[in-house]
Amino acid sequence: MASFRKLSNGKWEVTIDLGRNPSTGKRMRKFKSGFKTKKEAVAYANSFCVDIANGLNVIDNKVLLKDFINAWYNEYKSKTLSINTKTSYRSRIDNYIIPYLGDIEIGRLNTATVQQFYNELINGGLKPNSTKKIIEVLTGCYKYAKKLNLVNYIPTDIEKISQEKEKVIVWNEEQLKSFLLYIKDSWLYMPILIISLTGLRVGELCGLRWDNIDLENGFINIREQVIQDKTNHKLIHTSILKTNSAFRSISIPNSLVNVLTNHKLNQSESNSKGFVVLSRDNKLCNPRNVSMDFTKKLERFNKSLEDDSKTLPKISIHGLRHTHATILLLKGENIKVISKRLGHTSTQITWDTYSHVLPEMEKKTADLLDIMFDDI
Known part of the structure; x- marks a missing residue:
């Protein structure tokens, strides 16, 4: 929901209610001013709401994913992992996530792009289980970004290919x-x-x-x-x-x-x-x-x-x-x-x-x- 008001300088300001932050419970709002007419402010609000509906993270944030995911890994995640799991995480970040998605601003990555990323990995011959683990790393990164209020949703809720479970072979x-x-x-x-x-x-x-x-x-x-x-x-x-x-x-x-x-x-x-x-x-x-x-x-x-x-x-x-x-x-x-x-x-x-x-x-x-x- 958006509200509009005319400022003392004659310009218009729009306030868009984004609901409550699920982590903090605090109300989130988007403010934008400088519009010459109310019509311009309304057009901006409508465009902004369309972005939300299309799955865009609309919190203003210019941080690139490659910079944030490296910071997340180095300063936080790596401290929780075993030695060999660290190597696996680093490989998924360096060989897949950064080359495909690294230059996207973290607030502009949407579910459609992540779905396309997943599909390209599968079509390139990567096994569903390996691809799933790459998406899990990306999900962990975005959960942390959301906790820091850098994004307002996690864009990794995509359609995945179900992998037939390998049969367990045992001896009697x-x-x-x-x-x-x-x-x-x-x-x-x-x-x-x-x-x-x-x-x-x-x-x-x-x-x-x-x-x-x-x-x-x-x-x-x-x-x-x-x-x-x-x-x-x-x-x-x-x-x-x-x-x-x-x-x-x-x-x-x-x-x-x-x-x-x-x-x-x-x-x-x-x-x-x-x-x-x-x-x-x-x-x-x-x-x-x-x-x-x-x-x-x-x-x-x-x-x-x-x-x-x-x-x-x-x-x-x-x-x-x-x-x-x-x-x-x-x-x-x-x-x-x-x-x-x-x-x-x-x-x-x-x-x-x-x-x-x-x-x-x-x-x-x-x-x-x-x-x-x-x-x-």
């Missing part, structure tokens, strides 16, 4: 046991056994120290991890985990307690920092090397088979974490227990990830009901 109990038996005399046995029986992420495995393990009561406390800096490839042992939920305590079976007890007794005395798993040359374990060794061993295992029916599905080392969760679900373990064990932030994430198990769980439920009521 028999397959897992056959592979563990195959690698039992190798260095790889210990890291693979721990992941298989705990569901740890490979970085969490590499960061695990004896101080984090209560062998007497059968518990592992996940408090640290090892990551590899994507920029300089250095290994970093850190107490910063993926999420707050990643800090957790999980129970371990007696079979693993016994194996770990013997492993600790036989471990090298040079292990001054007390890591549970070391590299072959008794140094800090590299998650990438564990993953590569697993892939190579799996290939050798399948090549060694005379019976092709026993070939194991090709999975990554993260697939062992999925295998752990799937086996527990099929055994009837509570979803909340599994979610906490995996360090998920919610049980919904666990259900979404392991929805492939539902048909078999439903079949087991039906079989159970058959047993219960077979005499009716």
Whole structure:
């Protein structure tokens, strides 16, 4: 709604009510004066309202997106991110957002332009999930700009292409046991056994120290991890985990307690920092090397088979974490227990990830009901 008044100098002024700022609750108004006639003031107000209807950020702001997003990242966002997430954010900003949108004033970027940006990325061959993450960075930047009252809305509410969820490939109990038996005399046995029986992420495995393990009561406390800096490839042992939920305590079976007890007794005395798993040359374990060794061993295992029916599905080392969760679900373990064990932030994430198990769980439920009521 606009109001008009004639000033003492004979010029006209328009005041446009923009409603209340959702962050502060304060009323927002746009003032503009200097019009020679009321007709000019009315025309300006009408044009301004059309811009709002077309999705333009109409707060006067000449800051370019490339300048603001760099300031937002350097002064605020980077302080909240892990090392490798920083690298990913920087790549999305430098390789996509700034080249496409950087020279636009932050107050002039509208939803239509963001939609066009998204479409161009998809048409250029970028996967929907990767494109979604780029838009998420832009959204975070604009949320911050809105909080500072630099813009009055966030222009990233666009139509996205739904990506078909990748099927989670796992092993069954028999397959897992056959592979563990195959690698039992190798260095790889210990890291693979721990992941298989705990569901740890490979970085969490590499960061695990004896101080984090209560062998007497059968518990592992996940408090640290090892990551590899994507920029300089250095290994970093850190107490910063993926999420707050990643800090957790999980129970371990007696079979693993016994194996770990013997492993600790036989471990090298040079292990001054007390890591549970070391590299072959008794140094800090590299998650990438564990993953590569697993892939190579799996290939050798399948090549060694005379019976092709026993070939194991090709999975990554993260697939062992999925295998752990799937086996527990099929055994009837509570979803909340599994979610906490995996360090998920919610049980919904666990259900979404392991929805492939539902048909078999439903079949087991039906079989159970058959047993219960077979005499009716």
